[in-house]
Amino acid sequence: MSRLQPVRGTSDLLPENMANHNLVINAARKASACYGFQEMATPIFEFLEVFSRPLGASSDIVTKENYSFEDRGGEMLTLRPENTAGVVRAMISGGLTQSLPLKYFYAGPMFRYERPQKGRMRQFHQVGIEYLGPDDALSDAETIACGARFLDSIGVLGDCDLHLNSLGDAESRALYRDALLEYLKKFSGDLSDDSKMRLLVNPLRILDSKDSGDRNILQNAPKFPDYLNGVSQIRFENLTSALDRVGVAWFFNPLLVRGLDYYCHTAFEFVTNSLGAQGTVLGGGRYDGLSEMLGGPPVAGIGWAAGVERLTMLVEGVLPNSPKVAVVTADDAAQQAAFHLAEQLRDAGIDIDFPTNGAMRKKLKKADKANIHLVIILGSDELSKNTVLLRNLSNGSQEEIALDFADNGGLVAAIAKSLLAP
RNA sequence: GCGGGUGUAGCUCAGUUGGUUAGAGCGCCAGUUUGUGGUACUGGAGGUCGCCGGUUCGAAACCGGUCACUCGCCCCA
Structure with a gap:
């Protein structure tokens, strides 16, 4: 600390930025209220296990990107890198599994120890919703439509493509995982170093590798959709026809994968080209296995989170309120x-x-x-x-x-x- | 965590092959205007040239390190 600088990857929100920041948050708040999501907040730190258990040992977020520390009482705490685990933890510890369905909206700071870049900070802000209880395709459609409505209300939906994929149920995923592994093993010597690692830990992640060698190998790899069982297929068709019916444009992206084990069925991201490498502006998916991983009863859930700073960069500027x-x-x-x-x-x-x-x-x-x-x-x-x-x-x-x-x-x-x- | 670029006034930027007291525009402050803003003119303040070290008679400039930002990888919001 040679000068009075903000800590690396953090920044001050001075009134001009704050006005736009709040514009984005308020638009999300309004769009989610439109669907009956109610605002709540969880603490910005939790016990380490709240994030380490569900996110899994293979996840970058847990292995190297977190802010963890021991408090004076000897507890290992972690600044939240995302809010879904916290919301589900709150549902379990509050005994709220008795009052399903739950529809929550949140806004607040998140923390990841990453190398900063435009649109990627160590302290950043997210808005998001979590829809807990239902597991049908229309609850997915509602969640995605809510995200689209939010983006539309701040004028950035037109800049974005909605990428959509289905990870299927556990059975489909296991089948596909085996098929993919069998295929990729034949090329294991030619894969990038990162992907060799992923082959052992999390082979699905190789699908969204940007390495050109990996991409060539993937050309002829087994395709996820071919391994979806009947139930998963019908579910996905229900979702897409619901989106089509209300005019939410989407395109199928079989390479859109989530690294975390508890994700299933629907995965989606709204992506813009206007922000360089950090183009994902709102992303989410279904996480039916999460509650159990945290030690709660099985409760289905779907949600998304959106990056406030990234969206603020896309929004037309407004002036802070001041007396006239x-x-x-x-x-x-x-x-x-x-x-x-x-x-x-x-x-x-x-x-x-x-x-x-x-x-x-x-x-x-x-x-x-x-x-x-x-x-x-x-x-x-x-x-x-x-x-x-x-x-x-x-x-x-x-x-x-x-x-x-x-x-x-x-x-x-x-x-x-x-x-x-x- | 890996590779590339950048760093000079509050902001945007000049600064010649290394040369003596580092500049401009905008902004800020004051005055022209002792009870009236915008425009104009005049004046003023503001810099350890990101930081540390090295080369040199001499460094904003060259070299090394470091910090920060930025672009890509990685990851994701």
């Missing part, structure tokens, strides 16, 4: 009365900026820069006459209005009228 009215004193004699008036106007529901520093000229200059439309000017002259000046910075007009601390309804009305005018 300022109370400005012309001289020190009016300070107390001006403060009083500012409070009274806030009581009436008007956001007021009350600069206390500098000459009147300077305050007006600042007000202009801050896009303030109306300035209420109060000085000794006005005080002696019991009036204020209402100056409109947009058109330069100015009028004198009565000041009466017992009832300033007239002033409030004049301000409201002026704010409504174009």
Whole structure:
């Protein structure tokens, strides 16, 4: 730490960014409410096992990308790298498996010890939903439609392709895994080093390798769809026809795989080309095995998470909220009365900026820069006459209005009228 | 974790084959305007050239290391 820098991979959210950040979060909140998802939050740290058990020893997220530490009581804790495990943990520890189905929305920071890049931070923010209980195809359709509606509401759906795949049920997956392994073993010497490793640990992951040698080998590999059993096939067709029916565009991507063991059936990602290598903007899937892995009863579930920073980069900028009215004193004699008036106007529901520093000229200059439309000017002259000046910075007009601390309804009305005018 | 690029004022960037006191525009502050913003003009502040070390009479520039950002790999949101 040579200078006062933010920690690597973290950044401050100053008001300009924060406004866009909140725009994205609020849009997700609104879209999920539309489907009956209710907002909740889990702690940002959990016992290590909450993530290590379900994510599995083979997962990068657990093996090298987590922030884990021992607390003063000797417990091993982990800053959450994602929120699904936490939500399911909350369902189990809260005894909520008695009240299924559950539909949850969350927003908050996540932590992964990764090499930072554009769109990839060590502390980043996600919004997401989890739909716990149902295991039918239409609950998948609802979840995906909710994601599409969210992206559409912030104007980025058009930039995105929806990649969709089915990992099938456990039986289908085991069959395919065996077939793929048998095929790939013949080429094991020619695979990339990474994929040689995956052959042992998690062969399905080789499917989305970007290594050109691997891709060549994969050309003639057994195809996942051929190994889906009847039940899994029908389920997938139910999902896709539901999406088609409501006009959610998708394309089949048999290479879209999830590394984690508890994923099954539906896997999907909304991907954009506008962000370089970090193109996945919203991704999720079905995780029917997760609850049991955490030690709970079997509870089906599906959900998605979206990266707030990534989406913010795609969204048209908005300005932070700020007052449109300022109370400005012309001289020190009016300070107390001006403060009083500012409070009274806030009581009436008007956001007021009350600069206390500098000459009147300077305050007006600042007000202009801050896009303030109306300035209420109060000085000794006005005080002696019991009036204020209402100056409109947009058109330069100015009028004198009565000041009466017992009832300033007239002033409030004049301000409201002026704010409504174009 | 691996490979490439970049780092000079708050911001965007100049800075010649290594040469003496490192520049511009925007922004900021002040004045022209002692009770009135935007425009204009004038002036001012602001830099250990990312950091540490080395080469050299002399380094913002060359070399090494390091930190940060960035592009790709990996992984994913």
